[in-house]
Amino acid sequence: xxxxxxxxxxxxxxxxxxxxxxxxxxxxxxxxxxxxxxxxxxxxxxxxxxxxxxxxxxxxxxxxxxxxxxxxxxxxxxxxxxxxxxxxxxxxxxxxxxxxxxxxxxxxxxxxxxxxxxxxxxxxxxxxxxxxxxxxxxxxxxxxxxxxxxxxxxxxxxxxxxxxxxxxxxxxxxxxxxxxxxxxxxxxxxxxxxxxxxxxxxxxxxxxxxxxxxxxxxxxxxxxxxxxxxxxxxxxxxxxxxxxxxxxxxxxxxxxxxxxxxxxxxxxxxxxxxxxxxxxxxxxxxxxxxxxxxxxxxxxxxxxxxxxxxxxxxxxxxxxxxxxxxxxxxxxxxxxxxx
Numbered sequence: 001x002x003x004x005x006x007x008x009x010x011x012x013x014x015x016x017x018x019x020x021x022x023x024x025x026x027x028x029x030x031x032x033x034x035x036x037x038x039x040x041x042x043x044x045x046x047x048x049x050x051x052x053x054x055x056x057x058x059x060x061x062x063x064x065x066x067x068x069x070x071x072x073x074x075x076x077x078x079x080x081x082x083x084x085x086x087x088x089x090x091x092x093x094x095x096x097x098x099x100x101x102x103x104x105x106x107x108x109x110x111x112x113x114x115x116x117x118x119x120x121x122x123x124x125x126x127x128x129x130x131x132x133x134x135x136x137x138x139x140x141x142x143x144x145x146x147x148x149x150x151x152x153x154x155x156x157x158x159x160x161x162x163x164x165x166x167x168x169x170x171x172x173x174x175x176x177x178x179x180x181x182x183x184x185x186x187x188x189x190x191x192x193x194x195x196x197x198x199x200x201x202x203x204x205x206x207x208x209x210x211x212x213x214x215x216x217x218x219x220x221x222x223x224x225x226x227x228x229x230x231x232x233x234x235x236x237x238x239x240x241x242x243x244x245x246x247x248x249x250x251x252x253x254x255x256x257x258x259x260x261x262x263x264x265x266x267x268x269x270x271x272x273x274x275x276x277x278x279x280x281x282x283x284x285x286x287x288x289x290x291x292x293x294x295x296x297x298x299x300x301x302x303x304x305x306x307x308x309x310x311x312x313x314x315x316x317x318x319x320x321x322x323x324x325x326x327x328x329x330x331x332x333x334x335x336x337x338x339x
Contacts, residue, residue: 037300040248048247049308052240056312059236063087066229070123071115073219078113081327085320086112092317095275095310102128112328134234135267142257142264149290150261238263244305250297251288261287266305280306 064084071078090105106120142150220226242259245251265287269280284302289295 037296040250040297040300041304043249044304045247048243049304052243052305052308053312055236055240055243056309057316059233059240060084060087060091060312060316062229062233062236066226066233067123067127069220069222069226069229070126071120072221074115074119074123076113076115076119078109078115079327082109082112082324085324085327088313088317088320089324091313092321095313095317098274108324112324130230134230135264138234138260138264138267142260146257146261150264234263237267240308241266241305244301244308247304248297248301250293251301254288254291254293258288258291261290266302270309275310276306 061084064087065080067087068078068080068083086105086109089108090101092101093104094101102124103121106117106124109115109120110117238259241263242256245254245259262284265283266276266280269283270276272279281299281302284305285295285298288298288301
């Protein structure tokens with residue numbers, strides 16, 4: 001019951017935050033602004049969203065292949081199709097309930113490929129760590145290639161962090177860090193002293209599986225492929241953002257540097273709220289405003305790109321949901337053997 005209430009709270013909070021940001025950004029648009037948006041959308045080149053859709057599909061496929069590489073050191077080699085279906089169904093679930101998809105994609109693959117869920121959770125965490133590092137690299141590229149715009153903007157954000165608000169955040173981080181250390185030490189003591197108790201023993205076994213999955217990145221057999229997949233995934237995101245500029249007459253003047261900035265800040269927006277709604281559009285709007293674009297048009301561009309990204313997840317997520325049992329209909333009992 002408590003877990004269900006927590007899930008409901010997360011759903012309401014993140015969705016509510018997203019809806020609030022949509023309202024907050026839309027309320028400042030006057031009648032002339034709405035007319036500008038309608039006129040821009042009326043002359044939009046929507047056919048360009050077709051290659052963007054293909055690019056996003058390919059990025060999700062490469063994500064599935066990269067995830068599969070993390071499973072090989074653990075002795076598992078699931079089908080490409082099942083791995084991709086699990087990834088897309090996971091993304092689809094995340095649109096409904098935050099973080100549900102991360103667990104669901106692991107349980108789906110465990111069901112059809114007989115890979116232990118705890119080990120899959122470890123590989124998923126390792127993959128997310130790689131994504132965080134990749135996003136930081138994108139930010140560094142954006143800052144160092146555009147110190148006059150993005151670098152200065154970042155400096156302003158840092159200076160705000162030194163204010164009273166920043167000190168509150170710093171204090172919160174200290175409290176969180178202390179609590180994390182205390183929890184870790186307490187967990188270690190319980191696991192060591194009470195491992196003979198069944199429930200503690202089972203939890204210890206679960207934790208070992210997660211840690212094993214986390215360390216799988218150290219033993220990847222095809223490191224070059226893993227690196228190429230990781231770089232290509234973000235290059236595809238970058239290409240989709242750049243091609244998207246050409247969908248509107250007002251944004252087609254922007255180039256590679258602007259696309260890099262939009263990718264960096266837009267990616268943060270996709271994380272902040274449920275499915276990125278509200279936060280993605282707002283951050284894209286503010287980022288493009290740094291380059292002199294009318295913020296109303298920036299808001300419209302953010303919505304176009306968000307709709308495409310969300311549409312790809314819904315479309316291929318539903319297709320994956322339908323094809324997964326069909327592709328595995330001949331398998332009456334999932335097998336843990338390598339394919």
